Amino acid sequence: MSRALSLTFALRYNFLNPASVCKNKFIISVLLLATDSSRASVTRLLGRRFGSRSWYAKFGVLDNRAMASEVTGRPCPSAQLHIDTKQMDAVSRVKRVSIEGNIAVGKSTFARLLQSSSQDWEVVQEPVSKWQNVEGSSSQTGSNLLQMMYQDPQRWSYTFQTFSCMSRMRTQLQPPPTRLLAAEGTPVQVFERSVYSDRYIFALNMFELGCISPTEWAVYQDWHSFLVEQFAHRVHLEGIIYLRAPPKTCMERLGRRGREEESGVELDYLEKLHIQHEKWLVDKSTELHFEHLKKVPVLTLDASVEFETDKKVREDLITQVRTFFSGL
Numbered sequence: 001m002s003r004a005l006s007l008t009f010a011l012r013y014n015f016l017n018p019a020s021v022c023k024n025k026f027i028i029s030v031l032l033l034a035t036d037s038s039r040a041s042v043t044r045l046l047g048r049r050f051g052s053r054s055w056y057a058k059f060g061v062l063d064n065r066a067m068a069s070e071v072t073g074r075p076c077p078s079a080q081l082h083i084d085t086k087q088m089d090a091v092s093r094v095k096r097v098s099i100e101g102n103i104a105v106g107k108s109t110f111a112r113l114l115q116s117s118s119q120d121w122e123v124v125q126e127p128v129s130k131w132q133n134v135e136g137s138s139s140q141t142g143s144n145l146l147q148m149m150y151q152d153p154q155r156w157s158y159t160f161q162t163f164s165c166m167s168r169m170r171t172q173l174q175p176p177p178t179r180l181l182a183a184e185g186t187p188v189q190v191f192e193r194s195v196y197s198d199r200y201i202f203a204l205n206m207f208e209l210g211c212i213s214p215t216e217w218a219v220y221q222d223w224h225s226f227l228v229e230q231f232a233h234r235v236h237l238e239g240i241i242y243l244r245a246p247p248k249t250c251m252e253r254l255g256r257r258g259r260e261e262e263s264g265v266e267l268d269y270l271e272k273l274h275i276q277h278e279k280w281l282v283d284k285s286t287e288l289h290f291e292h293l294k295k296v297p298v299l300t301l302d303a304s305v306e307f308e309t310d311k312k313v314r315e316d317l318i319t320q321v322r323t324f325f326s327g328l
């Protein structure tokens with residue numbers, strides 16, 4: 001970032017200190033005096049100035065001190081943040097990919113395989129335990145919203161989608177761990193599902209099943225679009241891995257796993273979810289509301305194969321993933 005540009009911001013927004021040179025590095029001092037709206041404006045400007053994949057555009061201008069600490073690897077003791085441009089570049093190198101697929105197709109199993117295959121990849125699990133234990137409800141143990149949704153979908157689907165989407169949003173906003181910033185290959189943050197499958201698979205399906213009313217669907221879409229647009233590059237994905245298997249295979253795996261809340265799930269439900277995945281990720285016939293999402297490359301993997309125990313199958317899948325990541 002040039003000194004002139006920083007000074008321009010300093011003058012224009014009155015919250016950036018002039019950039020200073022410190023041991024051959026530019027250090028940008030950002031005072032946390034900005035209002036949310038001025039941060040958003042600066043983020044937009046930086047996105048335009050440095051490109052949509054730049055660190056600045058991805059994370060906004062440090063609207064979160066914890067994130068700044070994560071990026072710099074140092075605590076932020078005062079309101080003044082010091083960000084090293086080398087680290088900014090390191091963050092912008094991290095690719096963001098989601099694993100999508102039907103219930104029990106093997107996403108978590110595959111995610112564990114990815115995690116153990118490369119130090120450059122960091123898997124972020126789907127926050128299922130949060131849905132099983134909603135803290136702050138009146139009961140002592142916390143409500144099991146996943147169970148409530150399966151037991152009474154008409155009553156609880158909309159509530160479930162608000163909670164699942166917010167928890168996914170938080171997950172996708174997590175900064176990459178410092179380990180990834182030092183990666184020499186292609187560092188990748190891999191999310192189990194995303195704010196996009198929340199809408200284009202599950203919420204859409206619940207609406208089509210009549211478990212979410214037309215009004216609830218309109219409300220969901222309204223805030224979903226607003227949030228995704230507001231967070232923009234911070235929640236964008238650079239790639240999607242689609243684990244694909246026949247619904248019958250998923251049904252068998254679901255039965256074998258034996259998650260209590262899913263005991264009432266029927267094959268018909270998995271078939272409907274399978275069709276939603278196919279429409280979105282293969283046929284591309286789902287109506288999407290985000291331009292960037294239409295262009296995200298999709299790697300479709302045959303997940304009907306036994307990759308838990310067969311080493312050769314595992315290696316073949318990992319090779320495909322490695323090639324996919326290096327092309328992002």
Ligand SMILES: Nc1ncnc2c1ncn2[C@@H]1O[C@H](COP(=O)(O)OP(=O)(O)OP(=O)(O)O)[C@@H](O)[C@H]1O
Binds near residue numbers: 257305306307
């Ligand atoms: N390739 C595979 N071959 C055979 N069994 C598998 C395979 N992958 C996963 N399984 C088994 O299927 C069950 C479901 O797998 P897993 O929990 O990984 O699914 P998931 O897609 O993460 O589920 P969910 O949609 O609920 O998050 C587990 O019991 C797992 O051991």
Ligand SMILES: Nc1nc(=O)c2ncn([C@H]3C[C@H](O)[C@@H](CO)O3)c2[nH]1
Binds near residue numbers: 126197202
């Ligand atoms: N209704 C609904 N909406 C979602 O966004 C969603 N995401 C996951 N799930 C269900 C599938 C597994 O049972 C379990 C774990 O993936 O949670 C969802 N159900």
